[in-house]
Amino acid sequence: MATNEIIFITGNENKLKEVQMILAPDASQTNASFVLVNRALDLDEVQGVDLEEIALHKCKQAAAIVGPGRPVFVEDTALCFDEFNGLPGAYIKWFVKSMGLAKIVKMLEPFENKDAQAVTTIAYADGEGTYHTFQGITRGRIVDSRGPTTFGWDSIFEPLEAQGATYAEMHKKAKNLISQRGRAFAKFKQHLLDQANR
Numbered sequence: 001m002a003t004n005e006i007i008f009i010t011g012n013e014n015k016l017k018e019v020q021m022i023l024a025p026d027a028s029q030t031n032a033s034f035v036l037v038n039r040a041l042d043l044d045e046v047q048g049v050d051l052e053e054i055a056l057h058k059c060k061q062a063a064a065i066v067g068p069g070r071p072v073f074v075e076d077t078a079l080c081f082d083e084f085n086g087l088p089g090a091y092i093k094w095f096v097k098s099m100g101l102a103k104i105v106k107m108l109e110p111f112e113n114k115d116a117q118a119v120t121t122i123a124y125a126d127g128e129g130t131y132h133t134f135q136g137i138t139r140g141r142i143v144d145s146r147g148p149t150t151f152g153w154d155s156i157f158e159p160l161e162a163q164g165a166t167y168a169e170m171h172k173k174a175k176n177l178i179s180q181r182g183r184a185f186a187k188f189k190q191h192l193l194d195q196a197n198r
C-alpha cells in the first residue's frame, strides 16, 4: 500500500468518474499528495433526514472494513425538494429506482414551487480515529427530463447557474464547476492538501 493512499468507497461508476476528475485529474502525477483508490462496497445507509449522520454512518462501516491506519471516505448525495421540506433527500435513489424520473417530476405537478437543492455530503476517516465531513450544495429546479439519462436524476435537475441546461445537458467539467459534488470535493481536496503540507 502506498503511504498516501486514500480509499473511496462507492459502487457508483458515475460518481467515481466525477470524483476522479475533481480530486485526481492526472492519475499519473508522481508527486500527488494522495493516491485515490476505489473499493465498491455496498454499505448500509441509515434512515433519517440528517445528511451528515447518514454519511458518517456509512464512513464508520467503511473504516471498520478497511482497518486502522487507512484513510477512507464515502459520499452520500441527496436531492431535496423545497415544497416537500427536503424530501426525497437521501431517499432519492429509491425513488429513481422504483418510480422513474417522469413520475418524480409529476409528484411536483400540483405545486408551483419546483425549487430543489442537490447536496453532497462527504465523510472522511483520516485513519487516525478522526472523522471529518464536507458538504456542497447546488440550488436549482426540477424540470421535465432533458438530456441523457445515464446518471441518476441528472436529466431533471436544472441548476440555477447553468443558464437553462440540466446537469445531463452539461459537459462534465462544467457540471463539476457548479455541482454539489464539485463544491464538496473542492473543500475536501483543500483539507487533504493542507494536511499534506503541514
Ligand SMILES: O=c1[nH]c(=O)c2ncn([C@@H]3O[C@H](COP(=O)(O)OP(=O)(O)OP(=O)(O)O)[C@@H](O)[C@H]3O)c2[nH]1
Residues within 6 Å of the ligand: 009, 010, 011, 012, 015, 041, 042, 045, 075, 076, 077, 078, 092, 093, 094, 096, 151, 152, 153, 154, 155, 167, 179, 181
Ligand atoms: O443525476 C445525478 N447527479 C448527481 O450528481 C448524482 N449524485 C448522485 N446521484 C444519484 O442519487 C442517488 C444517491 O444515492 P447515494 O449517494 O447513496 O449513491 P449510490 O448508492 O449510487 O452510491 P454509493 O452509496 O455506493 O456511493 C443515486 O441514485 C445516484 O445515482 C446523482 N444523480
Ligand SMILES: [Mg+2]
Residues within 6 Å of the ligand: 045
Ligand atoms: Mg448508496
